[in-house]
Amino acid sequence: MDSGMVFPKLINRIGAVGPILAVIGVAFLAVGASAGVSQFYHAWINGWIFWMSLSTGCFGLMLLSLMVRAQWCRPVFRIFEAGAWNFPLLAFLFIPIIAAAATHHLFPWAHPAMVASDPILRYRAHWFNTPFITVRVFTIFLTFMVFLSWLTRLGKVQDTHPETRRRLQVATSRASLAAPGFLVMVLAITIGITDWVMSLDPHWYSTIYGFLFLIGSGLAAMTFAVILVTQMAIDKVQPYEELVTKQTTRDWGNLLLMMTMVWAYFSISQYLITWSGNLPEEVSFYIARNAGTFAWVTSMIVICQFFLPFLLLLSSRLKRRPNMLRNAAILIFTTRIVEVSWNVIPMFHNWRGADSGLMVQFQGLVSYIGAFLLIGGVWLALFVRNFKRGTLVPELDPQLLEVLEHAH
Amino acid sequence: MSNIYGLVAEFDSPDTLLRGAEAAREAGYRKMEAYSPFPVHGLSEVMGHDDPRLPWAVFIMGVIGCATGFGLESWTAAVNYPFNIGGKPYFSWPNFIPVAYELTILFAAFTAGLSMLILNGLPRYHHSIFNTPRFERASSDLFFLCIEARDGKYDAEETTQFLENLGAQLVSEVEK
Numbered sequence: 001m002d003s004g005m006v007f008p009k010l011i012n013r014i015g016a017v018g019p020i021l022a023v024i025g026v027a028f029l030a031v032g033a034s035a036g037v038s039q040f041y042h043a044w045i046n047g048w049i050f051w052m053s054l055s056t057g058c059f060g061l062m063l064l065s066l067m068v069r070a071q072w073c074r075p076v077f078r079i080f081e082a083g084a085w086n087f088p089l090l091a092f093l094f095i096p097i098i099a100a101a102a103t104h105h106l107f108p109w110a111h112p113a114m115v116a117s118d119p120i121l122r123y124r125a126h127w128f129n130t131p132f133i134t135v136r137v138f139t140i141f142l143t144f145m146v147f148l149s150w151l152t153r154l155g156k157v158q159d160t161h162p163e164t165r166r167r168l169q170v171a172t173s174r175a176s177l178a179a180p181g182f183l184v185m186v187l188a189i190t191i192g193i194t195d196w197v198m199s200l201d202p203h204w205y206s207t208i209y210g211f212l213f214l215i216g217s218g219l220a221a222m223t224f225a226v227i228l229v230t231q232m233a234i235d236k237v238q239p240y241e242e243l244v245t246k247q248t249t250r251d252w253g254n255l256l257l258m259m260t261m262v263w264a265y266f267s268i269s270q271y272l273i274t275w276s277g278n279l280p281e282e283v284s285f286y287i288a289r290n291a292g293t294f295a296w297v298t299s300m301i302v303i304c305q306f307f308l309p310f311l312l313l314l315s316s317r318l319k320r321r322p323n324m325l326r327n328a329a330i331l332i333f334t335t336r337i338v339e340v341s342w343n344v345i346p347m348f349h350n351w352r353g354a355d356s357g358l359m360v361q362f363q364g365l366v367s368y369i370g371a372f373l374l375i376g377g378v379w380l381a382l383f384v385r386n387f388k389r390g391t392l393v394p395e396l397d398p399q400l401l402e403v404l405e406h407a408h
Numbered sequence: 409m410s411n412i413y414g415l416v417a418e419f420d421s422p423d424t425l426l427r428g429a430e431a432a433r434e435a436g437y438r439k440m441e442a443y444s445p446f447p448v449h450g451l452s453e454v455m456g457h458d459d460p461r462l463p464w465a466v467f468i469m470g471v472i473g474c475a476t477g478f479g480l481e482s483w484t485a486a487v488n489y490p491f492n493i494g495g496k497p498y499f500s501w502p503n504f505i506p507v508a509y510e511l512t513i514l515f516a517a518f519t520a521g522l523s524m525l526i527l528n529g530l531p532r533y534h535h536s537i538f539n540t541p542r543f544e545r546a547s548s549d550l551f552f553l554c555i556e557a558r559d560g561k562y563d564a565e566e567t568t569q570f571l572e573n574l575g576a577q578l579v580s581e582v583e584k
Contacts, residue, residue: 246453268505275502278494316463 007392008237010228011384018381025374032367039367041100042348047371048097049197050220050340051379052090053213057221058083059144060185060214066151066178069171069397072251075243076225077394081155082386083221084148089382091141093375097196098137101130108202121202133195140188147181159394167398189214200347203281206274212266219259220336223329226252230322230329239393246320253319256332260313264306288346297342304335341368413536413584414439414556415567416543417576422448425551428574429454432555435570439559443537443552459527466520473515477508539582554582 033040062080065073100106108114108121109128115121121128151174158170190210198209206212233244274282289298309332318324345368419425422444429442433454442451478501485491486498496503525531537543537554546552553576555567564581571579 272502272505276494314463314467316458 007388008232008235008240010232010235010237011387014380015384018377018379018384020377021373021380022377025370025372025377028366028370029374030370032363032365032370035363035367038105039364040371041096041106042345042364043367043371044096044100044375045106045196045200046341046344046368047373047375048090048093049344050337050372051086051375052196053217053336053340054220054224054379055083055086055090056185056189056214057217057219058224059087059148060182060218061221061225062151063147063178063182063185065396066174067182069175070251072248072255074393074396075229075240075248076222076252077396078387078390078392079225079228080221081152081390082383083224084144085152085386086379086382087141087144087148089378091138093378094137098130098134101133107199109199114202118202128195128199136191136195140192143184143188147177147184151177151181155390155394159391164398167395171395171397186210186214189217197344197347200344201285204285205282206270206285208266208270212263212270215259215263215266216336216339219256219263219332222252222256222259223333223336226256226329227326227333230326233322234326243393244322249322249325250316250319253313253325253328256329257310257313260306260309260332264310267306289342294342294346297338301335301339301342304331305339337372410557411584412557412564413539413582414554414559414562415564415571416537416540416552416554416580416582417571417574418542418578418580419551419553419575420577422446422451422551424575425553426451426454428553428571428576431574432553432570436561437555437559437567439556439562441537441554441556443543443546443554445547445549445551448551462520462523462527465523466516469519470512470516473511473513474508476515477511478504481507536582536584539584541578541580 029040029043032043058080062077062084065077065080097106101110104110104112107128108118109124110130115125126132154170154174154177158167158174161167161170193210193213197213198205229240229244230249232240271286274286277283288294309328312318312328312331318328417428419428425442425444426448429440429451432440433456438456440455442448442455444451481504482499482501485500485504490498492498493500537552540552540554542550543552553571553574555562555571561567568579568581
């Protein structure tokens with residue numbers, strides 16, 4: 001299936017741009033991280049978290065598509081699958097973070113002196129230590145990969161088997177595999193995000209953080225797929241032009257509207273509970289994000305991640321037009337990048353006093369951009385390689401096609 | 409004033425109904441309605457069902473609901489009966505969000521439900537469409553397309569001819 005298939009120009013272009021972004025990223029990171037190895041680790045985990053969130057979202061929406069098997073899933077399904085297949089890459093790119101923990105960097109619980117003087121960190125040391133966190137991260141990736149390879153192998157059968165009855169059976173078994181996979185993913189990501197982001201602050205905690213990360217990941221992946229597919233439909237690439245109907249873009253728009261509202265709901269829940277409780281170890285999260293430049297970033301996220309997309313996506317006229325839906329998706333996707341950094345970066349200024357000085361801040365910014373581009377460039381290049389392994393649009397549900405055939 | 413509600417064509421499949429409705433709309437008929445035992449994919453698009461009044465009514469009432477909730481809380485908590493709760497300022501807006509949100513949903517949902525009924529002309533005791541012969545089978549195995557007499561293009565003979573050409577198995581004139 002690999003050879004002889006012609007892939008859309010946009011996909012090929014992303015595959016070509018990926019390595020270039022990675023090289024630019026290396027240059028930026030070299031300049032920025034010359035400030036010190038700590039800065040390198042800060043930048044690395046920030047970049048890693050964003051692309052991890054994109055793959056997580058792709059995985060979750062892939063499982064959802066296999067369960068609901070709706071018409072709107074078909075044009076975007078292969079994008080979700082290809083994004084989820086970047087999990088091996090992300091597992092590999094986690095190694096520097098383990099190195100950071102092993103060399104007493106990045107995480108407060110990895111500093112022996114801090115742990116010794118802090119009873120809370122001492123108490124948590126059974127859970128937060130380098131060997132255990134390594135076991136956890138690789139268990140998470142291994143579990144994801146088991147589900148992913150199984151589902152993809154069944155997908156190959158479903159795409160090629162000549163008998164409708166057999167294809168229907170395979171579709172059903174994929175759905176019954178995807179449902180427990182979704183539950184496992186939610187639990188695994190809740191544990192993962194506690195390790196990777198929440199534990200960057202010595203004391204802060206939030207029990208909704210896993211869900212907040214998951215819905216953000218869903219938004220990132222859905223907008224990523226919508227941007228690509230609507231652009232290909234606008235470029236008159238088949239079969240996308242034919243499949244991206246008004247009905248489909250309306251479904252995507254409504255899905256994005258729902259996710260935008262759930263994101264806002266979780267965010268305001270976390271904020272409201274923290275604000276009402278008014279406990280020192282909880283409010284530190286928001287105090288750090290309402291100081292200096294971060295206050296502007298916070299307001300920008302509230303507007304661009306909720307109010308603007310919410311009002312835009314209410315309009316049914318916008319949801320009928322692929323180019324307008326694409327623009328709304330670009331707005332959300334861009335804000336996702338900012339919001340992930342807004343979650344991660346202030347963690348580093350919380351517990352050892354903020355870095356000041358223009359040069360330090362500039363180098364910090366350059367290193368954050370560098371790690372983001374480096375990891376993102378490799379992610380995109382491999383995404384295109386994964387994407388080219390299968391058909392552009394899978395069948396998903398043999399019965400759905402029959403129904404559609406019947407209707408038109 | 410004639411006593412005729414309209415012409416009702418009877419079809420035996422969702423396909424013929426869909427094609428019939430499409431052709432009728434293209435021919436310029438506007439006051440028409442389709443009846444089927446189950447939702448027919450694409451029918452509402454063909455019928456041109458997109459009344460812009462409903463979404464706007466829901467949106468405006470949602471905004472009013474939000475303002476009502478937030479306004480009531482602000483006024484009672486900060487002006488009418490200031491009360492110290494947990495040492496927080498009187499005007500503690502984060503606490504007002506849940507109620508404002510709930511009232512947004514409440515006003516919007518009630519508006520959607522009630523406007524749907526009003527715009528559909530419901531509730532009513534009787535509808536002329538039930539005078540159609542065999543109409544009870546619209547809930548089991550037949551598909552109907554009605555072109556109303558108040559349509560500008562309506563002409564008893566011409567429209568009957570038109571509907572018969574669409575492949576209707578029976579076209580009947582239905583009284584009010």
